[in-house]
Amino acid sequence: MTSTRQDSAAPDSAAPSGALSPNAEGTDAANQDTEKQGMVQLLDQDGALRTDPDFSGYVADVDAQMLRGFYRDMALTRRFDQEATALQRQGQLALWVPLRGQEAAQIGSGRATRPHDYIFPTYREHGVALTRDVDFPQMLRIFRGISNGGWDPRENNFHMYTMVLAAQVPHATGYAMGIQRDQAGWDRARLEREGTAVVAYFGDGASSEGDVHESMVFASSYKSPVVFFCQNNQWAISVPTRVQSRIPLADRAKGYGFPGIRVDGNDVLAVLAVTRWALERARRGEGPVLIEAFTYRMSAHTTADDPTKYRLSAEEEAWEPRDPLVRLEKHLRSAGHADDAFFEEVARAGDEMAARVREEALAFPDPTLEDSFNNVYAEAHPLITEELRWHKEYEAGFAQNHAEASQEGAR
Numbered sequence: 001m002t003s004t005r006q007d008s009a010a011p012d013s014a015a016p017s018g019a020l021s022p023n024a025e026g027t028d029a030a031n032q033d034t035e036k037q038g039m040v041q042l043l044d045q046d047g048a049l050r051t052d053p054d055f056s057g058y059v060a061d062v063d064a065q066m067l068r069g070f071y072r073d074m075a076l077t078r079r080f081d082q083e084a085t086a087l088q089r090q091g092q093l094a095l096w097v098p099l100r101g102q103e104a105a106q107i108g109s110g111r112a113t114r115p116h117d118y119i120f121p122t123y124r125e126h127g128v129a130l131t132r133d134v135d136f137p138q139m140l141r142i143f144r145g146i147s148n149g150g151w152d153p154r155e156n157n158f159h160m161y162t163m164v165l166a167a168q169v170p171h172a173t174g175y176a177m178g179i180q181r182d183q184a185g186w187d188r189a190r191l192e193r194e195g196t197a198v199v200a201y202f203g204d205g206a207s208s209e210g211d212v213h214e215s216m217v218f219a220s221s222y223k224s225p226v227v228f229f230c231q232n233n234q235w236a237i238s239v240p241t242r243v244q245s246r247i248p249l250a251d252r253a254k255g256y257g258f259p260g261i262r263v264d265g266n267d268v269l270a271v272l273a274v275t276r277w278a279l280e281r282a283r284r285g286e287g288p289v290l291i292e293a294f295t296y297r298m299s300a301h302t303t304a305d306d307p308t309k310y311r312l313s314a315e316e317e318a319w320e321p322r323d324p325l326v327r328l329e330k331h332l333r334s335a336g337h338a339d340d341a342f343f344e345e346v347a348r349a350g351d352e353m354a355a356r357v358r359e360e361a362l363a364f365p366d367p368t369l370e371d372s373f374n375n376v377y378a379e380a381h382p383l384i385t386e387e388l389r390w391h392k393e394y395e396a397g398f399a400q401n402h403a404e405a406s407q408e409g410a411r
């Protein structure tokens with residue numbers, strides 16, 4: 001396996017308009033036509049299977065039932081996303097982070113992991129969370145502002161969402177280095193059988209953070225079992241990927257000394273294959289891989305964002321035919337693996353799930369004032385105790401003022 005499958009795209013040799021200009025209007029080397037970049041693809045836009053000498057073998061076991069399962073995962077995730085967006089619009093969530101368009105990148109990679117692998121997500125990995133058996137309503141707790149997390153990461157080996165860009169990447173690398181120490185002395189066969197790997201998710205924008213650089217240096221030096229999974233959804237809020245990098249993001253891996261590979265992030269089969277390959281290498285002790293899943297955020301960055309301010313509808317329309325669900329539906333139908341009844345049943349299951357999510361989310365108990373203070377430190381802290389006492393007094397002041405005002409009114 002070569003370190004990266006794309007011909008290395010030369011940095012933009014034509015000087016940008018000024019030394020201080022980012023690559024805003026220069027060549028779009030980071031996002032050139034993906035076919036030319038040697039992107040791994042096993043299911044094309046029309047739902048036709050393609051063979052890849054390096055990767056087809058990694059999905060040889062995928063039968064019709066598994067494919068239907070992937071479709072169901074993606075459809076449920078999309079339906080959940082739609083319900084959560086509606087809940088936010090109705091004032092029931094403080095914020096929501098939509099993932100529409102990224103379902104294949106998330107389900108394909110999540111389904112490649114084993115239960116004992118440990119996953120570090122960002123804040124958009126609702127599809128990966130599904131593959132780790134996190135129940136949908138739990139994913140809403142943090143966005144309803146009633147919890148600092150929502151689930152116990154130890155139950156599913158799925159870490160808390162991380163809002164601080166890239167902060168989870170050094171955590172993932174450190175965790176992987178810890179695993180190496182736990183597994184020191186294991187032979188290759190045992191590593192292949194029982195070895196644990198780590199996946200660190202991050203975005204194209206987060207890839208510019210120093211945390212990612214430092215993590216890659218450490219992971220490479222120690223050959224740690226971590227897969228860096230970058231979802232290049234083309235945008236970091238309003239900043240396009242070409243401003244983050246003059247070369248395809250996957251090519252950066254070469255500089256750290258491990259393989260980087262760009263995969264069609266809207267092709268669930270290709271993502272599954274590439275992630276399985278990377279995880280197997282990592283488990284065997286062959287070190288990290290950078291996967292760049294080339295995809296598209298079809299919705300707003302968050303419910304607080306308006307993408308019409310910074311991107312053209314023509315771009316959004318150009319990505320519509322690459323929709324990961326449509327592509328798999330086409331394949332399932334043309335291969336005779338699924339018919340109308342199947343798709344109707346999945347849609348019904350989605351509606352039932354969405355109704356349950358709504359009911360449970362609205363029934364979550366409100367947190368107490370103490371809850372906000374209890375979680376600052378693991379143990380009691382005099383400063384926090386004092387602040388809580390002050391806050392209680394402050395709140396009680398309102399009750400007192402209210403009582404005095406009522407008495408005034410009665411006189």
Ligand SMILES: Cc1ncc(C[n+]2csc(CCOP(=O)(O)OP(=O)(O)O)c2C)c(N)n1
Pocket residue numbers: 124163164165202203204205206207233235236237297301
């Ligand atoms: C350290 C840090 N800087 C800035 C932000 C504000 N911020 C939140 S999301 C975001 C863009 C992230 O883009 P990308 O990494 O591509 O991920 P995406 O949201 O597209 O999935 C920014 C700048 C933050 N959360 N953390």
Ligand SMILES: [Mg+2]
Pocket residue numbers: 203204205231232233234235236237
């Ligand atoms: Mg992005």
